[in-house]
Amino acid sequence: MKPTVYIARKVPTEVEDYIGKHCNYSKWDQPGPIPREVLLENLSNAEGLLISGGKINQELLDHAPRLRAVSTISVGYNNFDLEAMKARGILGTNTPQVLNDTVADLIFALILSTARRIPEMDRYVREGNWKRGDDENLFGIDVHHKTLGIIGMGGIGEAVAHRGKWGFGMNILYHNRTRKPEVEATLEAEYCSLQDLLRKSDFIVLMTPLTPETHHLIGAEELALMKPTSVFINASRGATVDEEALIKALQTNKIYGAGLDVFEREPLAHDNPLLSLPNVITLPHIGSSTEQTRFEMAMLAAQSLVSALQGETPANLVKE
Ligand code: DGY
Numbered sequence: 220m221k222p223t224v225y226i227a228r229k230v231p232t233e234v235e236d237y238i239g240k241h242c243n244y245s246k247w248d249q250p251g252p253i254p255r256e257v258l259l260e261n262l263s264n265a266e267g268l269l270i271s272g273g274k275i276n277q278e279l280l281d282h283a284p285r286l287r288a289v290s291t292i293s294v295g296y297n298n299f300d301l302e303a304m305k306a307r308g309i310l311g312t313n314t315p316q317v318l319n320d321t322v323a324d325l326i327f328a329l330i331l332s333t334a335r336r337i338p339e340m341d342r343y344v345r346e347g348n349w350k351r352g353d354d355e356n357l358f359g360i361d362v363h364h365k366t367l368g369i370i371g372m373g374g375i376g377e378a379v380a381h382r383g384k385w386g387f388g389m390n391i392l393y394h395n396r397t398r399k400p401e402v403e404a405t406l407e408a409e410y411c412s413l414q415d416l417l418r419k420s421d422f423i424v425l426m427t428p429l430t431p432e433t434h435h436l437i438g439a440e441e442l443a444l445m446k447p448t449s450v451f452i453n454a455s456r457g458a459t460v461d462e463e464a465l466i467k468a469l470q471t472n473k474i475y476g477a478g479l480d481v482f483e484r485e486p487l488a489h490d491n492p493l494l495s496l497p498n499v500i501t502l503p504h505i506g507s508s509t510e511q512t513r514f515e516m517a518m519l520a521a522q523s524l525v526s527a528l529q530g531e532t533p534a535n536l537v538k539e
Contacts, residue, residue: 222528224267227253230517241525267528276300288527290520296537297429311537312523317515318507323378325506326454329478332500333450335359368392368420371427380406392416417444429456439464445474454506457482466492480506
């Protein structure tokens with residue numbers, strides 16, 4: 220007897236076909252996120268759930284008495300209440316590795332765009348201001364050969380460090396829960412305390428997962444340690460930063476600028492003060508959003524789900 224799966228996010232046909240080969244399934248196939256009430260209504264029979272981002276908490280588990288495995292199409296799994304899942308013996312999987320290069324590319328796009336003020340310069344030309352010839356007002360800051368500080372040296376952090384080191388001749392600092400001797404050897408990366416990294420870096424990239432320990436990891440105190448010429452990039456989760464403190468630091472030019480792919484509340488409200496700041500670049504959480512990478516993430520999530528439902532230990536099992 221095939222296990223029953225609910226697919227709560229539109230996925231490519233090949234991914235759906237793969238699940239269909241191994242499971243009976245029903246699905247949400249509208250573009251965009253599934254409304255919570257529709258998700259809950261569809262779980263009474265589900266043994267497996269393929270999802271992207273929706274909270275897997277006690278409320279959801281109460282609607283899913285047969286659930287055995289949940290696979291999120293994301294590397295971040297802060298949507299999992301792991302304690303509640305463990306108490307019910309429900310396995311959770313995520314999609315690491317396959318998105319590393321794509322997210323690292325986007326982080327570099329944010330670094331370059333913030334440093335060279337690319338969106339602002341684009342508006343400048345479109346609005347017919349070029350003829351004013353005000354050269355110095357268009358100056359940005361250099362990226363090459365500067366110091367790049369990476370907080371959270373996982374797979375994405377390493378891919379960012381690689382680009383910084385070999386593409387831009389940057390000096391790499393990192394802070395991580397554990398030291399990574401291989402990264403130190405191959406990228407000449409220097410391990411630092413968080414405080415030292417913040418003081419010394421010209422570009423600070425935050426890539427740590429969101430956990431109770433990393434909630435508001437960057438707040439007023441940490442921002443105060445950064446140089447007035449430094450650029451802050453966040454492509455992890457919005458709540459790793461105290462957004463109010465960041466807004467204040469940017470409004471008062473305590474730092475040069477910020478490139479943000481994630482926010483404390485998504486979607487970002489139209490009246491969020493970040494949107495009125497010229498030294499900020501905002502993106503709609505598109506770190507992994509390329510056709511190829513999203514396909515690979517969806518396929519990996521489907522394979523992990525099927526493997527968990529077949530009684531195996533999936534390679535991407537979330538442990539803590
Ligand atoms: C991830 O995979 O966690 C990305 O942030 C997309 O959600």
